Amino acid sequence: DVKVTQSSRYLVKRTGEKVFLECVQDMDHENMFWYRQDPGLGLRLIYFSYDVKMKEKGDIPEGYSVSREKKERFSLILESASTNQTSMYLCASSSGQTIFSGNTIYFGEGSWLTVV
Amino acid sequence: DQQVKQNSPSLSVQEGRISILNCDYTNSMFDYFLWYKKYPAEGPTFLISISSIKDKNEDGRFTVFLNKSAKHLSLHIVPSQPGDSAVYFCAASDRGAAGNKLTFGGGTRVLVKP
Numbered sequence: 001d002v003k004v005t006q007s008s009r010y011l012v013k014r015t016g017e018k019v020f021l022e023c024v025q026d027m028d029h030e031n032m033f034w035y036r037q038d039p040g041l042g043l044r045l046i047y048f049s050y051d052v053k054m055k056e057k058g059d060i061p062e063g064y065s066v067s068r069e070k071k072e073r074f075s076l077i078l079e080s081a082s083t084n085q086t087s088m089y090l091c092a093s094s095s096g097q098t099i100f101s102g103n104t105i106y107f108g109e110g111s112w113l114t115v116v
Numbered sequence: 117d118q119q120v121k122q123n124s125p126s127l128s129v130q131e132g133r134i135s136i137l138n139c140d141y142t143n144s145m146f147d148y149f150l151w152y153k154k155y156p157a158e159g160p161t162f163l164i165s166i167s168s169i170k171d172k173n174e175d176g177r178f179t180v181f182l183n184k185s186a187k188h189l190s191l192h193i194v195p196s197q198p199g200d201s202a203v204y205f206c207a208a209s210d211r212g213a214a215g216n217k218l219t220f221g222g223g224t225r226v227l228v229k230p
Contacts, residue, residue: 004159031215040125042205042220043160050215058217090159100209100216102150107159 003027004108006091012114019078021111023091029106030096032074034058034066036087037110043090049074050096081115088112119143120208122221130229135193137224139206142187146208150218151180151191154203163204164191196228 007022025032031050035043035058045058047066055066063085067075074093078085089112094105120141129135137151147168152160166173166180166189173180179192193200206221 009157033215033217035220040222042120042122042222043207043218044220045217048215048217056215059219092159094216096216100148100211102162102165105162105216105218107161109159110157112157 004091004093004106006089006108006111008111009109010112010114012116013078013081015082015115017078017081017115019081019113019115021076021078021089021091021113023074023076023093023108024072025074025091025093025106026072027093027095027106028071029093030071031094032068033092033094034064034074034076035090035092036060037090038087046076046089078113081113083115086113086115117142118222119146120206120219120221122206122224124224125222126225126227128227128229129196131198132195135191135196135200135226135228137191137193137204137206137226139189139191139221140187141189141208143208143210143219144187145210145212146219148209148211149180149182149189150207150209151178152205152207152220153200154205154223160205193226196226198228198230201226201228 033048091108150165207218
């Protein structure tokens with residue numbers, strides 16, 4: 001059974017703190033993604049990676065960075081958390097070897113981050 | 117500027133009736149479209165998809181229609197059931213681009229009343 005695991009489900013951090021959100025997948029997928037979900041705005045892509053040590057900016061990368069040192073792990077980093085980064089963060093992964101379809105992308109359960 | 121838009125933030129429907137969810141897109145490079153269902157505090161679950169070479173795809177109670185000329189797609193749920201109450205996201209992808217990233221709409225919250 002495919003799993004995309006986000007290490008923290010609920011976090012509360014203070015403004016200015018450095019925050020790490022970790023995501024691990026067990027399917028040997030090449031592609032990994034970080035999205036944030038906000039009411040009325042849907043899921044917006046922050047960063048994605050299609051290979052180890054490779055990263056591409058998504059639609060809203062400002063205030064975030066990512067790290068992919070190993071194929072199975074993709075970390076989202078908030079260098080200095082701000083209140084407008086309070087959101088639900090979703091990690092996803094997909095294979096780069098198969099023809100992409102809805103059945104080949106897998107989402108984690110999400111991480112709720114509150115910045116106070 | 118949102119490339120994928122769901123103009124109805126919410127929809128209420130009686131159990132057994134049809135739910136129709138709409139989605140519009142602007143990027144002509146999108147060639148693959150998906151619908152996801154999401155419950156609170158869970159990740160999105162894939163429902164159904166359609167390639168741009170088709171105009172209809174059906175899977176059980178769910179049917180997706182694509183009108184390429186209008187850049188519009190819709191999801192029909194027939195009959196609607198209380199368990200269908202969730203937020204539904206439309207998503208689009210350019211399968212020729214690296215990474216197979218998805219662009220999502222803002223979501224439509226569906227409430228099915230018993």
